[in-house]
Amino acid sequence: MEFDKNLIGGSTVLLILSLLEKTDRYGYEIIRELELRSDKAFQLKEGTIYPVLHKLENDGYVKSYKAEGERGRARKYYRITENGKKKLVKEKEKWNKFSISVNKVIGGELYAFN
Amino acid sequence: MEFDKNLIGGSTVLLILSLLEKTDRYGYEIIRELELRSDKAFQLKEGTIYPVLHKLENDGYVKSYKAEGERGRARKYYRITENGKKKLVKEKEKWNKFSISVNKVIGGELYAFN
DNA sequence: TAATTATACATAGATAATCTAGGTATAATT
């Protein structure tokens, strides 16, 4: 496949970086946000998201910092880096090519944002 | 995730059944056809496609039969079954929900068939 | 005519993404 598993097997990197593009967020929040925005289609597990965030930080695409929340335990916020923004552009391009290709094969409906 | 890995990790089942919906095909042909239709975006390996076809047959979604080709070794054609057609409908629905959700999260462009 | 190439099928083991299942820590609610 031309698409690596980060996209096909997992669009998680694309989704996480997309959220971080607009504002800093913490892991737990990302899960809730994805659930909300996707109408419950995305229900990422904590066991999925935290290792991905660690890898993203390790790869230099995001940078974390600690901050207190109103409730519960202290939060670890993630901010997208310049490299992360470049990565996001590439991931979006891959997703576009991938989804267009799938639609070509399966018959090609039209999908609008709403 | 609501989407099982057959879709997220692999849209192969969706792609293969979509091709078989129109006409019977053999494995090697499916690889070439996907490559062609996707403008080289999909370049499935034989090590991927044959095990998937075997599983699809085992699950009753396709049925195979032998036939001679013009060149090379004898071909093994696959025909989609009634259960396979039902499966395809579900896989398409999942793909639609998935791609719409991704587009909502990443900003929502519009993707047309062409 | 011998070697190579293209076609065509097949499988074992490696790799990697996600999930399961457990754990820790803190504050609010019951």
Next chain:
DNA sequence: AATTATACCTAGATTATCTATGTATAATTA
């Protein structure tokens, strides 16, 4: 005091795809 919600973390299981290799047949090339 116990439970619930928030918030983080990781080890191991599961599974999809790829890598690598092998077999078989016919056409092409040297």
